[in-house]
Amino acid sequence: MNTGRTPVAARTPVQEFARFAVRCRDRPLPAEVVADVTGRVLDVVGNCLAGHAEGGPAHAVLDAVRPWGGTPQAGVLGTADRLPAPSAALVNGTLAHTLDFDDTHLPSVLHPSASVVPAALAAAEETGASGARLAAAVAAGTEVCVRLGMASYLPDLRNSLFFEKGQHATSICGTLGAATAAALLYGLSEDGVAHALGVAASMGAGVLEANRTGGTVKRVHCGWAAHAGVSAAALARAGITGPPTVLEGRFGFFHAWLDGRYDAHALLDGLGSHWEALRTVYKPYPSNHFTHPAIDCALALRAAGLDPDDIVSAELGMPLPTLRTVAEPRAEKIRPRTPYHAKFSGPFTVATALLGGSGLGVGTADFTEETLTDPRRLALAAKVTCVADERAGDIFPRAFAAVLRVRTRSGALLEHRVDSSRGGPGSPLSHAELRAKFHDNATRLLTPGQAVRLADAVASLPTAPDTRALFTSAEGR
Template sequence: MAEPPGTDAPYAHRLAAFAAACRDRPLPEVVLDDVTGRILDTVGNCLAALDLDDPAEPHVAIARIAHRSGGAREASIPGSADRLPADRAALITGTLAHALDFDDTHLPSVLHPSASVVPAALAAGEAAGADGAALLAAVAAGNEVCVRLGAASYDPALRNSVFFEKGFHATSICGTVGSAVAAGILYGLTERQLADAIGIACSMGAGVIEANRTGGTVKRIHCGWAAHAGISAAQLAAEGVTGPPTVLEGRFGFLRAYLDDAWHADPLLAGLDRMDDPDHWELLRTVYKPYPSNHFTHPGIDCALALRADGLDPDTVESAELGVAAAPLRTIGEPREHKIRPTTPYHAKFSGPYTVASALLGGGGLGLHLDDFSPTAFADPRRLALAARVTVVPDAVCDDEFPRAFSAVLRVRTRDGARLEHRVHSSRGGPGRPLSLEELETKYRLNATRVLSGADADALAARIRGLRDRPALTGLLPGIR
């Protein structure tokens, strides 16, 4: 490979050189292992989402539209024997990947990289006839570019991503660029074409996050749309469409358009030429979710589970106060009338009161699982009555820790006057508290066996673990018998 561009080269060209190096050079073993886990987790999340078969579910609606459109049988979809054009397959798979809000999260950018990048890579890789090793390299490069763009948006003064402060969904916006990089690698784009794919993708990313606060199903499409748009950007670059070289840092470029002047180049560019050292990989700071809800709710769930384990009877709770950082409070605590009585089961995943009440009552899986957000659970009067007794408030300690870690404190007063408190400084699965391999495997199997037999779920996991030696991607994803 040619020498990497110098420090005065446009940012897109430097990212493209990094992506080409991921394809052309061996990646650190820890990165390959990490990416394999990302694919396993994402596919498990997709399969579990298939259990939501209401015709109004976004992935079901999108599948109807995609199948009506026809086209080349290029790429597979989890749970289906059908194959569709790669961009439409990625649209469905990416929507499935984000449908349950169970997808991984990078800190401090607070975005979900794998739910866009993995579906784009699976579809583009199958369409291109790539092997498993190329898929791993593509996901590694795409996730890395995605989370670095997100990290560039973190403002220490705000203690938050500027994307989120302005109401943009960083997951879908940055995920479009990461998906373009992943797809471009698998389509065999040159380094210059990869830079063009980045330039094109920067005009395609979109997403606003008001649905986190007040409901709506459109957010579940965001990762699918990012995967779809990323593949389209790579295909356009392959056909000769070009992007502006300074698309990221230019006066009217991506960073200024979305982030004004509150962006930082170092998190985006530092160490791109030293990726043989795992310490320079941002994707390794991406954490898995143990619970299928907005990640900001997780430390409160941890606190509630801990108090329950210590013997708290939820029926004795007179009031509870959940303390979190100011930025998460806007998502999981406001507006209060929506949070104590969410409008849909999915909306409940963004409610601090609902998730605390569910954990106090005792949930499934690793502490809370999908059945805790079922229509039956969502309408449970006991759960809703307990949620109405939970207030979400700002906490200064949590502010200091956010967003390097998601923390919370839960203070409970019981009817007999007892006062109980539990604080977590990093949610389960987060920094210093990673999920074990056994827990990740348990999460995958709980998800996959909602639609597959145990034997089929285990066989799929074995295929994913063996990606390094897999000669083709066709047949990787299972249909449902």
């Protein structure tokens, strides 16, 4: 008898993802997954509001999409704007990644929530979905995203092949994660979700040169991934189909991006029973995650009594694969061109932390036009040399590690080593710290009372009849 379902033995990876996703929607999620999703949404919403207060590229994206017009389907966090769902996802995804404050999955080293959550919010509002439907979509989309990222991690490289090739895994994999989430909220069947993934595989992109030498385009990567994911799901809903072998095929995703090298076991083993998404960690500092252990080291030395004016030289030891992002080219890193570029500088972030920082140690107030030209900060950054550290390299990318050695005027050599940065696997942020991060971010645009009400609305998502309260609570003052 033909049941209309592909036999299990013949299932392709994309069909397995689709089956898993539909089960997330149609069956109860584990309690720990629901709790994790609620935290992801809270973090993204806070990052979006702070990103809106920051201005810059996200405002430019909003200015670009407003004239596109179309049916108002979904809101833009921090505004009263209502746009077509793909456009809203584009703006909110850009906002989510604007400050480089978004969460990170290890060891794939990608930021899943900044693409998946904005796509899910847009599709959920368009369809009037319940909070439980939204949570299921975020959970499934995030898992698909990080599984694709995990498949790119090759032990012989000790790194993701995406990053070795200068590709932005966050936006490439995030497009498929976003499509998964949107497809579930659009009510697509297993075949429909598979088609959405097949379509989305032709839409993901992103190169990382902006991390090294500047440019604002990287902040749009997550927005474009969210936009493309929602668009792919809408196309699948309308009848556009994708190839069933879109991931593993001769001209498929893995061949196109990774030269056919990928870990098939990491892709699918334990799918539905082992949740890779739970290994995603939150950022305490609004900078590239590779800088976080360095910030921790600098803060620890300062807390121990180190006077930054007493420093003659400093050596920052980091994993070799991270040096290309936060240490090279040196001239660009000791004198960053823009506040955003400074977030990707080991020397600048170390100098910032040694001088005291803000927020939870280093905060958004430390990356401004004023701090960028602060003579004391720049002079201290110029004293920092970045080198490869074997121990940190052995740990990477299961955690972010670093060592900071400082020589003082008296000739003393001070050292502090961190094997897992704050917020990482060895030192995760508590719920109270996550809520404090949200409050700091949200109150850049909202009143304290509005921020509390919005946090409460996110906390109630699993039982909320719809998601509209998120946007009415987040329109700004």
